[in-house]
Amino acid sequence: MFSKRKITIIWMAVLLALFAAGCKKKAGPPPPPPPPPAKPEPPKITPAAPVVSQFSAEPSSIQRGQSSTLRWGVTGETTRISISQGIGEVQRTGNQRVNPSETTTYTLTATGPGGTTTSSATVDVTAPPPPPPPPPPPPPTITLDKRLDSDVQDAFFDYDKSDIRSDASATLTRDAAALKSILADFPNATIVIEGHCDERGSAEYNLGLGDRRSTAAKEFLQQLGVPADRLKTISYGKERPQCTEQNESCWQRNRRAHFAPQ
Amino acid sequence: MKQLLWFTIASLGVLLVLTAQEFGPITVSKNAARPKLGIPDFRGAAEAQNFMGAFNQTLWDDVKGSGLYDMVAKTSYPTFVPQQPSDLQTPAPSARVAPGGGHLMNDWSSPPPQLDFLAFGYSAAQNGVFILSGWLYDVRPNVSNHQVIGKRYLGTVDEAGARKTAHEFAADIIAALGGKSTFGTHIYFASSRTGHKEIWAMDPDGKNERQITHYNSISDFPSVSPDGSKIAFTSWAKVTPGIFVFSVDPVRDLRYYNQNASVNETPSFTPDGKQIVYASSAGGRCCRIFIAGLDGRGFRPISSASVIEVEPKVNPKTGSEIVFVSGRSGPQQIYKMNMDGADVERLTPGNGEASNPSWHPDGQIIAFAWTQGFATGNFNVFTMDVASRQYVQLTHSEGRNENPSWAPDGVHLVFMSTRSGRKQIWSMLADGSQPQQLTTQGNNESPVWGK
Numbered sequence: 093m094f095s096k097r098k099i100t101i102i103w104m105a106v107l108l109a110l111f112a113a114g115c116k117k118k119a120g121p122p123p124p125p126p127p128p129p130a131k132p133e134p135p136k137i138t139p140a141a142p143v144v145s146q147f148s149a150e151p152s153s154i155q156r157g158q159s160s161t162l163r164w165g166v167t168g169e170t171t172r173i174s175i176s177q178g179i180g181e182v183q184r185t186g187n188q189r190v191n192p193s194e195t196t197t198y199t200l201t202a203t204g205p206g207g208t209t210t211s212s213a214t215v216d217v218t219a220p221p222p223p224p225p226p227p228p229p230p231p232p233t234i235t236l237d238k239r240l241d242s243d244v245q246d247a248f249f250d251y252d253k254s255d256i257r258s259d260a261s262a263t264l265t266r267d268a269a270a271l272k273s274i275l276a277d278f279p280n281a282t283i284v285i286e287g288h289c290d291e292r293g294s295a296e297y298n299l300g301l302g303d304r305r306s307t308a309a310k311e312f313l314q315q316l317g318v319p320a321d322r323l324k325t326i327s328y329g330k331e332r333p334q335c336t337e338q339n340e341s342c343w344q345r346n347r348r349a350h351f352a353p354q
Numbered sequence: 355m356k357q358l359l360w361f362t363i364a365s366l367g368v369l370l371v372l373t374a375q376e377f378g379p380i381t382v383s384k385n386a387a388r389p390k391l392g393i394p395d396f397r398g399a400a401e402a403q404n405f406m407g408a409f410n411q412t413l414w415d416d417v418k419g420s421g422l423y424d425m426v427a428k429t430s431y432p433t434f435v436p437q438q439p440s441d442l443q444t445p446a447p448s449a450r451v452a453p454g455g456g457h458l459m460n461d462w463s464s465p466p467p468q469l470d471f472l473a474f475g476y477s478a479a480q481n482g483v484f485i486l487s488g489w490l491y492d493v494r495p496n497v498s499n500h501q502v503i504g505k506r507y508l509g510t511v512d513e514a515g516a517r518k519t520a521h522e523f524a525a526d527i528i529a530a531l532g533g534k535s536t537f538g539t540h541i542y543f544a545s546s547r548t549g550h551k552e553i554w555a556m557d558p559d560g561k562n563e564r565q566i567t568h569y570n571s572i573s574d575f576p577s578v579s580p581d582g583s584k585i586a587f588t589s590w591a592k593v594t595p596g597i598f599v600f601s602v603d604p605v606r607d608l609r610y611y612n613q614n615a616s617v618n619e620t621p622s623f624t625p626d627g628k629q630i631v632y633a634s635s636a637g638g639r640c641c642r643i644f645i646a647g648l649d650g651r652g653f654r655p656i657s658s659a660s661v662i663e664v665e666p667k668v669n670p671k672t673g674s675e676i677v678f679v680s681g682r683s684g685p686q687q688i689y690k691m692n693m694d695g696a697d698v699e700r701l702t703p704g705n706g707e708a709s710n711p712s713w714h715p716d717g718q719i720i721a722f723a724w725t726q727g728f729a730t731g732n733f734n735v736f737t738m739d740v741a742s743r744q745y746v747q748l749t750h751s752e753g754r755n756e757n758p759s760w761a762p763d764g765v766h767l768v769f770m771s772t773r774s775g776r777k778q779i780w781s782m783l784a785d786g787s788q789p790q791q792l793t794t795q796g797n798n799e800s801p802v803w804g805k
Contacts, residue, residue, distance in 0.1 A: 251730070252685060292731030294709030294723065294756065295800070296575060296620050297679055297686045299588075299595060300633065300662035303617045303640035325616055326594050327640070331551070331572050 141207030142168035147200045149190075153216040159191035160215045162198055170204040192217055236278050236353045243270035246348040247309050252293060254304035256312050260349075264309060267351070268316035275322050282354040285309050287327040290343035291336070295329055302327030309349035324354060389470040389531070391423035392462060394435040396486075399478035405516035406477060409486070412517045413473075415559060416524030419790065421765060421783040422531045423471070430466040432456030437476040439489060439501070459500065463493040470494055471502070473527060477516070484509040486519035490527050502530050517561070534763045540602070541768050541803050542566070542576040542585050543779050547796025553587050555602065558761070558768075558781065558803070560792030566605055567591075573598075577622040578804030580670065584608065584648075585804075586621035586630055597621045597632055599648060611650030617641055620665045625673040631656070631666040633678075643678055643695070656695040662686070665710065668693070671717025677701065677740075679709050688722055690740065701743060702726075709733070712759045712802075721748075721758035721767055735769050737784065748786030761803040768792070770799040 146165040154160050165185040166173050174181045176199040179188055190198070197214040244267045247260035256264065275281060287306030289298035306325035314320045335342040393414055398406045418425045434456030436442045442459050455461060462469045475488035490503035507522045509515025525535035536558035545554045545565075553566040553573050566585070567573045573589035586599045596612040597619070612618045615636035622631055628648060633641035637655070643666045646653035657663050661681040669675045673693075680689045683700060685707045691698040702708040706726035710733075713720055720740060723733040728751055735758045738745040749755035753772030760767055764784070771780045771789075777797040782789040 252681075293686060293707060294665075294679070294733075296633075296664045297662055297681070297707075297709055299617060299619050300635070300640040300664055303635055304662065307616070307639060327617055328572075328590075329595075331574075331590075 139169055139204070139206040142166050142170045142173075142202040142204040142209050144200060144202055144209050144211040146185075147198075147211040147213050149198065149213040149215045152214065153218065154191075155218050155220045156193060157191070157220065159189050161187050161189050162213060163187045164200050164211075166200075166202045166209075168202070168204055168209075169206060170202050172203045173200065175200050190215065236274065236281050239270075239274050239277070240283070240351050240353065243274065244351045246350050248344060249305055249347045249349070251290065251343070251347065252301065254287075254301060254308045256308055260309075261312070264312045265316060268313050268318050271313060271318050271323075271351075275319065282322050282324055284324045284326055284352045284354050285313075286332075286350040286352055287325065287329075288332060288334075288346055288348050288350060289330045290346045291330050291333060291338075292343065293330070295331070299327055299329035299331075302329045305347075305349050388422060388424040390426050390468060391417065391471045391473065391527075392426045392428075392431060392467050392469040393417065393473045394428060394431050396475050396477060396488075397437065398476065401479040401511065402477040402484055402516075405484065405511075405513050408513045409477065409516040409520045412520035412559070413524050415790075416521055416535060416537065417473075417527050419559070419766070419781070419788065420524075420528040420531075420533050420535065421785075421788060422528060422533045426467050426469055432461045432467070434461075436472075436474045438474075438487065439491075439504070442474075442491070459491070459493045460495065463495060473503075473523075475523075477519070479511045482511060484511045484515040484519060486516075486523060488519075488523040488526075490530060503527065533765070536761055536763055536766060539762055539803060539805055540578070540582065541779065541792070541801050542578055542602075543793070543798055543801040544574040544576065544587075545793070545796055545798045547798070553585065553600075554798075556779075556792065558766070558792075560779070560790075563793070563795075566600065566602065567598075575620050575800050576802050577620075578802050579623045579627045580625055580805075581627055582805030584623070584627075585802075586610070586623065586632075588619040588621070595619050597630070597650065599630070599650075609649065613644075613646075613650065613653050622665075622667050624668045625670045631668055631676060633664040633666065643676065645693075656693065657691065657698075658695060663689075667711050667713055667720075669717045670713050670715055677711040677713070677720055679711065688720070688738075701738060701740060706730075707733075710757050714760050715762060715764045721760060721769075723756040723758065735767065735786075746785075748782065748784075749789075757800050759802045762805050766803070768801040768803045770801060 144166050146163060149160045149162050151160055177196055192215050195217045197212050199210055199212045202209045245263045247263050285306040287302030289302050306327055310323050310325050333346045335345050395410045396406055417423055432455055443457055462472050472491045472493045477486045486507040488505055491500045492502055503526050507519035509518040521537040525537050528535045539558055540555050541558060542555050544551050550570045551572045551574055553576050554563055555566055556563040569589055569591035571589055571591040573587055576585050576587040578585050584599055584601050588595050589598050595617050597610050599608045599610040601608055613636050615634045617635040617640045618632060620633050629645055631645050634644045635641050641662055641664055642655045643657040643663050644653050644655050659682050663678055663680040666676045666678040675690055675692055677688060677690050679686050683704050686709055687704055688701045688708045688711050689698055690701055706724055708722055708724040710723040711720045718740060719737055721737045724736045725733050733754050733756045734747055734749045734751060735755045736745050736747050755769055755771045758767050758769040766781055767784060768781045770777055774791055777799045778791055779793040779798045779801045780789050780791050
């Protein structure tokens with residue numbers, strides 16, 4: 093099968109392979125061993141004071157009524173661990189919810205054979221924000237409008253007349269009280285008394301009639317003590333009717349003295 | 355060339371005014387026999403035809419509006435309409451045309467149209483000019499010279515130009531009877547069409563409306579100066595009602611000084627145009643009659659009654675008396691007094707309510723609004739001879755009829771009426787005939803008719 097020469101070559105190859113493998117396995121010298129650990133000093137006999145590893149208040153700042161949590165941890169030999177502010181004796185580690193009503197400093201005291209260690213944590217207590225202020229008063233003109241609308245009534249007149257009739261007299265007497273109050277509440281306000289007419293007479297004549305109506309109303313109020321310098325008059329004649337139906341009900345509504353802010 | 359020569363000759367011979375005896379004096383009366391006039395529709399050559407609708411309407415309305423002619427309906431005219439004199443033949447036995455067709459003058463002077471006068475003509479656009487050739491013929495057979503008017507009128511080639519020539523031709527036709535056209539005069543009034551009552555102006559036919567004030571307030575009661583150059587009115591533009599005086603061309607505030615008062619209103623001009631009479635609440639209750647300079651200075655009261663007195667109007671002819679509205683005897687009535695406030699007389703009898711006096715240019719007649727015979731507020735327009743107190747009712751309860759104002763011609767009145775629904779401006783003749791609505795937009799009132 094194989095010739096002798098071939099066998100020789102195989103052997104040589106095998107040997108060569110073995111040799112190569114043997115070379116690879118041959119590593120360098122091993123690393124020096126680590127140095128031996130240093131020999132610790134023998135501990136002293138005197139015991140150490142306890143160590144407060146943690147004493148905190150989370151959160152450290154609260155609003156009145158909220159709570160904060162104290163967390164603590166103490167190591168070392170202890171005989172007693174306590175926290176001030178009435179918390180008293182506690183374990184080496186722990187937490188405690190507190191809700192102080194004012195800024196409070198908590199002191200943790202750890203006592204052991206080695207001495208006493210203290211640590212403190214402060215919880216800042218802030219007052220809660222004030223409630224929102226009451227809504228600001230609406231601007232005076234709007235209120236003045238509304239006050240006039242709600243508190244002061246129109247005075248009505250007979251056709252082609254500017255005399256104060258008995259019902260208008262009663263109305264204007266109530267109006268006088270209301271106007272005094274309103275003028276006191278709005279010290280810068282001036283009230284305009286508008287004189288109006290129904291549509292029947294001529295526009296030119298009604299302009300004069302409206303002026304007489306507003307003037308009559310002003311003089312009546314003046315006699316009841318409403319300050320005249322805070323009252324102005326203007327006639328609109330029949331230019332600004334509040335209704336346009338052609339019947340007495342509407343005409344009466346338009347024959348009036350009306351009050352408006354200036 | 356021949357035609358041009360003809361026009362020159364014709365133009366020189368125009369305005370042959372008829373003698374007054376033929377038709378009587380110029381008075382407007384329903385019973386007066388007015389000459390019958392026919393105005394067939396004019397046609398235009400080429401481009402000019404586009405504007406002949408506006409032309410024909412304007413010509414007809416103007417001439418009819420004068421009240422001087424009896425306008426004969428177009429439906430009664432012959433079929434052939436002459437466009438120039440050569441189209442009209444005088445009766446000739448040898449004429450080839452059949453009678454009745456319109457070619458013969460006799461066709462127009464005999465029934466059915468039976469005209470006294472015939473206006474005819476045509477228009478053309480030439481070199482960018484609208485040319486209206488117009489004739490007025492006296493077609494009656496016994497007249498020796500038939501042509502009364504033969505003239506050319508020029509305008510721009512658009513509707514405005516066509517209307518202008520119509521107004522001018524109509525003015526000549528009206529003048530042929532001694533009348534005066536209202537074309538070129540102006541009507542001022544108050545309109546709330548913008549949402550605020552403002553003073554407006556327009557032509558007498560309601561065209562060419564233009565806004566005078568822009569106060570966005572209330573502006574009303576305009577009056578116009580005798581020469582037509584200024585208006586005075588009442589406005590709330592500065593809060594309380596006060597007087598304003600404006601020039602109208604150009605529109606300018608002449609800065610009238612208002613005396614301190616809660617009301618200054620209803621200004622009108624004196625006949626010399628140099629002073630203002632008005633009503634004011636100054637120094638008492640509203641209102642007394644005052645007089646002041648055109649700028650409002652030098653004011654002084656004329657009347658002294660302690661009642662409402664408004665709307666003073668000085669007699670335009672004499673300048674020595676004032677009509678005004680007063681509540682002296684109760685409901686508002688028309689009164690008259692001298693310029694110094696003396697000799698106060700009530701003109702209206704005292705019943706109903708009377709307002710809005712307006713002097714006729716002759717200074718003898720007033721127009722006014724009065725509720726006599728009707729419910730309170732239902733005004734009608736009346737005229738009154740101031741000397742005799744005789745009055746005539748011109749409107750008859752067709753809505754409210756107020757604010758009459760005489761035209762400068764003394765033949766027309768303008769007034770406010772609600773007869774068509776809203777407040778609108780109308781014109782009519784002095785006898786109440788031919789009412790014509792001039793405005794349509796919004797509410798319109800307080801018209802005054804000036805030069």
